[in-house]
Amino acid sequence: MKHAVSSGAAPASSTASPEVIYRQRLADRQAALNLAERQGEWLGNARLGLALVALVLILLPLFVKTGEAWWGLLPVVSLFIGLGKFQDRVFDRTRRLEGSLGFYRDGLARFEERWRELPDDGEDLGVLQRAKVHYADDLDLFGPASVYQLFSRATTSLGRRTLGRWLVTAESREEIGARQAAVLELIPALDFREALVTASAGESGARLDDERLLHWAEASEVIPFSPGLRFLGIFQPAVLLISGGFFLLGGHPAPLAVAAIAQGLTLILTRTISGERADVLSGPERVLNRYAQMIATVEGRNFTSPRLVELRSRLVSNGHSASKSIRSLHWLVDLLDARLNMFFALTIGPALLWNLNLVLRAEDWRRRAGPRLRGWLEVLAEFEALSSFAAVGYERTDYSMPVLKEGPLTFEAEQLAHPLIDRAVVVANDLTLAGPSSVLLLSGSNMSGKSTLLRAVGVNIVLAQAGAPVAAKRLTITPIEPMTSVRIVDSLAKGTSHFYAEIQRLKLIVDAVRNPGRPVLYLLDEVLHGTNSRERYIGAVAVIRWLSKAGAVGIVTTHDLALTKLEGELGKDRVRNCHLSDDVDVGGEKIRFDYRLREGPVVSTNALRLMRSIGMDLDFDSVTSLAS
Secondary structure, eight states: OOOOOBTTOOOOOOSSOHHHHHHHHHHHHHHHHHHHHHHHHHHHHHHHHHHHHHHHHHHHHHHSSOSGGGGGHHHHHHHHHHHHHHHHHHHHHHHHHHHHHHHHHHHHHHHTTOGGGSSOOOHHHHHHHTTTOTHHHHTTOSSTTOHHHHHOOOOBHHHHHHHHHHTTOOOOHHHHHHHHHHHHHHTTOHHHHHHHHHHTOOGGGOOBOOHHHHHHHTOOOOOTTHHHHHHHHHHHHHHHHHHHHHHHTTOOSHHHHHHHHHHHHHHHHTHHHHHHHHHHHSSTHHHHHHHHHHHHHHHTSOOOSHHHHHHHHTTEETTEEHHHHHHHHHHHHHHHGGGGSHHHHHTHHHHTTHHHHHHHHHHHHHHHHHHHHHHHHHHHHHHHHHHHHHHHHHHOTTOBBOEEOOSSOEEEEEEEOOTTSOTTTOOOEEEEEESSSOEEEEEEOTTSSHHHHHHHHHHHHHHHHHTOOBSSSEEEEOOOEEEEESSOOOBTTTTBOHHHHHHHHHHHHHHHHHSOSSOEEEEEESTTTTSOHHHHHHHHHHHHHHHHHTTOEEEEEESOGGGGGHHHHHOTTTEEEEEEOEEEOTTSOOEEEOOOOEESOOOOOOHHHHHHHTTOOOOHHHHHHHHO
């Protein structure tokens, strides 16, 4: 089993393929889950039986004159509580095992391109990122059957956004190198990557939403009169309990009445403070526990790559643990949520000023650790993004880590493929683009794979500059700004025709070439195909000439064989013809495509044959005579 590493090499191999390992582990986790569910059911029945025994022991003295039955309550209640703690651990194990099942099921779904079964296509992120980069739609970065859906194993909101941002942000060589080293370390760490995902597993696989929690943690307002409220929170419940005990022992009721009135006034005066802040904190205790478990997973492993070592150090420093700190907040919120029990909220809670005391303790945590919470979650988010890249590197053994170098614009690929095409049928090609002023003019018949090759180039540039493995045996590139015009969409709402939308995109590309932040590699599919053939030819030739003279590098696809003559006009050092073609079987009924990139212009067309192949056997011959 080979895994992607720098320069396309591979580490020591294992006997089993990733897919076989996934299937075996899926079966093992399913067996363990079945056992855990049986244990949980047994414990539930045992606790129900103990509850019935306790009820009998409580009611027995009412019917039988004996006081000894109540003494049996202590061991029964103790055993009930003990089994409850054990049951909680079984439930937590069940939750983790369900997360493991999801981890391996999703992995197998990716092996088989069963996109609809994958939980996260990143469409919500795509809505935001499409406004930032024009090529997000052209390259299918987000949405169903997208690059994001192939890669993402992120479950936290910050993790998802981090991965989405990386896919549309070209980083420096230093940053890419740091990510690559981290990904290479995580590729064989299957147990760690599984543990990170399963620690986050929640009810119904719900995503972790950090915005509400971070808003509270980073809030600047403080509770007014906190010292006085802290004193009242301890003093008044103590006075109420003491005066209540005094009354039960036969004392005068006046102290109890005064204490109760004072308690009521305090509850009224602090209702807004304790109620609103309790509402903000209430509910996410399960989320906090999941964050704590995920962070503990990172804290519990030693790393060697500089990026992973640095990230972990931000969670554990000077003896302080981020997971322990979050668990302490989880404990407070768990206690605070006792107020959601109606009996508790009407009796014990008011008597102890429960909400006020716990809100004040939570405020102590917020002042102490709140400013660091975002940093902790950002570390977790980066681990999720890096683990997502590593998972693809583990599963797709034919992928490699690209080599990024300085110098003139270069794109050199060996066995380059599109990562979203079924691996059983995808065809890989060797491709070299080197500047300056190099234009690859890609001609070909319909359905021969021209647009797919453009997208394969664009997607692999995006992956390379994000620090991810690429769908190639080997890929060497310099820092590149990809510019695309592949999937142009008109807009009725904006009054934008297809042609106008396309020339706007071409203007964007021309402007980028004129003022590049980094060298531009453009990918143009059927330039100006939204207008008449004469002006289309004139416009396309002008665009290609200008891009070549401006020193840009790119690929232009075309059906127009007249454009292929530009190689002779401008020279092979500036325009190079390549093509993708098809052939017809012996009977002349079926068109076959091999999707292989070949030198020179295409020599055949297939539009009429394709029309006939779907039953449109029209009178093409008479029209052909008119057109000739």
